[in-house]
Amino acid sequence: MEQTLKSYFPALQNDETVYLDSASSCQVPQRVIDSISKYLSEGHGNAHRGMYPFSEKAESLLFQCREKLAHLLNTRSKNILLTKSTTESINLVANSFRNKIEPGQTLLTTLMEHHANLLPWQRLCEQTGAKLDFIGITEQGYLDLNDLEEKLANNCALFAFSHNSNVLGTTNPVAMLTETAQKFNVPTLIDGAQAIAHQLVDLRELSCDFYALSGHKIYGPTGIGALYVKQPKSLSPLLLGGGIVTRVKPNGYNLTDDITQFEAGTPNMLGIAGLVAALEFFFQQDREAIFLLERQLTEKLIQVIESQNYRVVSDKQSNSLVSFVSPQFHSHDIASVLADQNIAVRAGHHCAQPCLSAIGVKQCVRVSVGMYTTDSDIDRFEQGLKKVSQILV
Numbered sequence: 001m002e003q004t005l006k007s008y009f010p011a012l013q014n015d016e017t018v019y020l021d022s023a024s025s026c027q028v029p030q031r032v033i034d035s036i037s038k039y040l041s042e043g044h045g046n047a048h049r050g051m052y053p054f055s056e057k058a059e060s061l062l063f064q065c066r067e068k069l070a071h072l073l074n075t076r077s078k079n080i081l082l083t084k085s086t087t088e089s090i091n092l093v094a095n096s097f098r099n100k101i102e103p104g105q106t107l108l109t110t111l112m113e114h115h116a117n118l119l120p121w122q123r124l125c126e127q128t129g130a131k132l133d134f135i136g137i138t139e140q141g142y143l144d145l146n147d148l149e150e151k152l153a154n155n156c157a158l159f160a161f162s163h164n165s166n167v168l169g170t171t172n173p174v175a176m177l178t179e180t181a182q183k184f185n186v187p188t189l190i191d192g193a194q195a196i197a198h199q200l201v202d203l204r205e206l207s208c209d210f211y212a213l214s215g216h217k218i219y220g221p222t223g224i225g226a227l228y229v230k231q232p233k234s235l236s237p238l239l240l241g242g243g244i245v246t247r248v249k250p251n252g253y254n255l256t257d258d259i260t261q262f263e264a265g266t267p268n269m270l271g272i273a274g275l276v277a278a279l280e281f282f283f284q285q286d287r288e289a290i291f292l293l294e295r296q297l298t299e300k301l302i303q304v305i306e307s308q309n310y311r312v313v314s315d316k317q318s319n320s321l322v323s324f325v326s327p328q329f330h331s332h333d334i335a336s337v338l339a340d341q342n343i344a345v346r347a348g349h350h351c352a353q354p355c356l357s358a359i360g361v362k363q364c365v366r367v368s369v370g371m372y373t374t375d376s377d378i379d380r381f382e383q384g385l386k387k388v389s390q391i392l393v
């Protein structure tokens with residue numbers, strides 16, 4: 001299977017490149033490129049705004065995009081709104097909570113978060129006088145849930161956490177977290193950026209209020225993302241402008257009463273065309289087989305890394321990534337020697353500085369897999385890592 005899958009991705013067709021940074025952004029299959037090109041070459045129009053075929057085609061793609069995202073998350077398209085990214089989705093929710101929070105309330109998140117799921121809550125606290133509270137990380141690298149109920153009971157206005165950590169690779173017990181929050185009537189937001197491409201996500205089983213994701217983490221283009229909202233009426237739009245109103249007077253406006261009220265302005269049609277194709281492609285694959293293969297490749301990476309005396313700091317059960325440190329070398333030096341051999345990995349703090357501090361490291365190297373990763377990519381990485389020791393010692 002593995003060779004066939006890689007063959008769909010034009011950027012990976014030269015034998016030179018080993019791409020092990022899918023957690024940062026995925027490569028796209030030819031079909032995504034074709035879809036963007038076809039959209040433009042067959043006539044572009046502005047969705048919502050014309051009665052001619054170009055515009056109708058744009059409108060139809062927009063509709064399909066919400067439908068496919070709903071299928072991905074096993075929910076209804078009327079609860080899916082399109083954004084630019086996970087970051088924008090989380091900011092939209094934070095902005096909506098601005099008028100709902102009272103001083104003295106808490107916002108609960110975890111020390112495991114990407115900055116995208118931290119900074120918006122920090123600002124919301126500054127704006128409202130709320131206090132930010134955290135679920136810590138155990139020595140084993142899991143969320144420390146001992147005081148979860150106590151924290152939720154402490155006048156908590158919202159609980160935001162990642163589905164999978166982008167540094168530790170941990171899959172958090174999201175069903176249990178949302179159920180517990182529900183007992184305390186605390187709404188939940190799940191940052192799904194690192195989960196959507198590596199496991200099935202079923203929002204009929206997860207009773208979260210918000211689920212945020214990015215298209216480029218699931219083989220689509222950048223600049224397009226989504227937010228699932230259980231009760232769209234609970235949110236207010238981040239942007240105001242065209243396409244979201246039923247009536248406007250010089251001194252007032254009435255918003256549409258559906259999800260479109262959150263999508264002001266001309267939509268990112270290239271992103272939408274690309275994401276529709278990426279999701280169609282994803283659904284056509286044997287996803288269970290891909291997830292299994294990714295897990296096996298991650299295990300193999302752990303063996304390779306540990307056999308060369310690096311310390312793995314991520315969850316060894318991760319389905320998609322391994323983070324590691326060297327007692328001798330800086331992560332940027334390791335990544336740079338690997339890059340010289342055309343092996344792409346990520347080094348640094350991975351936009352998760354509190355997470356790194358919590359596990360006692362300043363920086364680390366992260367290697368991550370996608371559906372196109374092969375055994376021979378890992379073999380090349382193994383050789384590359386050997387060279388790192390030879391060169392840096």
Ligand SMILES: Cc1ncc(COP(=O)(O)O)c(C=O)c1O
Pocket residue numbers: 023024085086087088114116117162164165166191193194214
């Ligand atoms: C867990 C997590 N959340 C949020 C983000 C932000 O995603 P984007 O930059 O697409 O908004 C990332 C990106 O790496 C991530 O890994």
